[in-house]
Amino acid sequence: MNVKRWRVTYMLLLLLFIFPAAGFAEKLVVIDPGHGGKYSGTCGFSGNTTGICEENVNLSVGLKLRQILNNYGIKVVMTRETDMEFAPYLQGETGDFRLRMNLANAAAANNNDNSLFVSIHHNAHPTNRYVKGIETYYYDGLNYYQADYPPDPMQLGYLEQSRRFAQATHPQLVSNLGTLDRGIRNNQSFYVIRNAQMPAILVELGFMTNPEEEGRIKTNSYQTSAALAMAKAVLEYYKVFEVHNESGKTVKTFKTESDAINYANTLSYTSKVFNKDTQNYVYSTSKFEVYHKSLGYLGNFPSEQAAINYAKGYAHTRVISKDTQFTTWSNFLEKKYQLFVNDSLVNSFYDYEFAMSEAKKVANAKLVNSMTKEVLWTNTPGVVVNDTLKASKVSGKDRLETAIAASKKLYPNGFTQDHKDKVVILATGYDFADALSAGPLSSLYNKAPILLSRGNVLTESVKQELIRLGTKKVVIVGGTAAISAEVEQSIRNLKMEVERISGKNRYETNKSILQKLGNVNGLFVASGANFPDALAVAPIAADNKWGILLTQKDSITLPTGLDLTNKKIVITGGAGAVSDNVQKQLANAYPKSYFTRLAGADRYETVAKVLWHFKDSLDPTQINITTGKNFPDALASAPLSIGTKSPLILIGDSVNPNVESYLMEVSQMKNVADIYNVGGVVTDEAVNSVVNKVK
Incomplete structure (x- = not known):
């Protein structure tokens, strides 16, 4: 393959990688220095002698324009940065144009409305050396459509924007370059402007066949003036306000925000006003x-x-x-x-x-x-207010202390004399996987509290909580890399029995927990790479004797001896967390199971899906809320919900509307008596919002 052809192919592939299918909003200018390589363009009056032809000055102006636009924070893609062609003579200039535009359109893909294309050229006259001046072209598919030169369908949607871009550019060029104004033209079907999938213009920055103008064209000052003029036009083009319809398409463009808002308010459908310069919506008629x-x-x-x-x-x-x-x-x-x-x-x-x-x-x-x-x-005198519902904090100075606070909330006086199992589960406080997959173990051991530990030392506060509870046995979750042998020995020194459930990594430890649980009633499958989805289901799993199986995104190692015949398997999280490939592996392994995926647009909507799906098995008399942002404060939340069937609500900066709907409906069916803010890091505003939804 020709080296230059390979370079073009590589650039196309690279652009497809840099600009993937997902859309984004960002100002982008595609600069196309015309000609290049074997296609030199005009060599004008002296180019055959000096070796400076159109391809050279086109590129020089283009590179200067890129630098200026970059200084203004505008993203730029060059169709070429060196003296190169896009296709050999065998394919002709049409083949060269096609590859050139493939590259340009790939750069603008999914961001076409916010992109611009400018093709830079210099002119020539075949017979008259005195002809000079500036021309700016845009494609007018309405009046000058030619069947032999069909446009890209997308360009037909940008005719008005292309005209506006030309009108912003041409006066700047004429003024900056101080040459003859040959006008804005829409009477040509140049390949590049009719096939650009974005607003597009082609500029002719003077005649190289005119000796005087050619002399100026080759100077640095002329080229810089041309680049500055086009950059100013680009900035002017973006300084508008667009009214968008419900599909995000531009309905009309205005110079001022107030005019755009006034127009939007006259429309019968919901619309938004988009500041094209700052690339954000500034108004919506949606009320x-x-x-x-x-x-x-x-x-x-x-x-x-x-x-x-x-x-x-x-x-x-x-x-x-x-x-x-x-x-x-x-x-x-x-x-x-x-x-x-x-x-x-x-x-x-x-x-x-x-x-x-x-x-x-x-x-x-x-x-x-x-x-x-x-x-x-x-505000009536003499009337007694009996609004008693408040949120209580269950928290400590760090993750370990928060888990201890949760334990004290569960067992304020320690284990009672007749408590069947006086077991405490101990997991690392510095990774979420072991503690969350251990949630169902809490139910197995009669609502055992889950305490968190440092890896290499049994802290005094954890030690005292084990003693206060009257612990007979500690189940350590995780290997010695998570909780060391020294910690285990410290517990044995307290005359407490120790059992360790572990594996070589989080997934193997998780499988060991499932084997310990034995014959589960169902199975949750959640990402082992992040905590929210597993946290949301941990109390439900424990109360219903379900297991939690942690998985990698694209592959899963299945536990042995797990009988899920005629049982439910619920995958929590979207394909970005647990891929469809993992679901296929599960379906092949458990063909007689019933599959459901509960997934939302983010972790909070996923929590809402879980809450609604298991609404009938939850008791909202008590509601536990915790942060959805970081796992340490959240780890202690699961035990508080186990045994009480309390819903566990994950909250970000505010309460998700789907979660709000859940809270409002369930509070109409049952009176909420207690709300616990576990970890204490959820903002007061978000906590109050929960309280006010269930009063």
């Missing part, structure tokens, strides 16, 4: 969103009635105001919060926060929970 209780977000709408009309097409939906985040309509929730004024019922609400905001507007008001009849708030 109301529709959420399904388990499927999550369904759509957004400019009016409440439009949202309600859409929501009515589904069961289990609610409408949320984007301005207030209040639920304004639902077909599965009840209006639990009643507003009384002067002891007369005047309104009911789905959201406590909504009810409170309305109650505070009037005198002699009181807010009542319709289920419990408790007065949650009042």
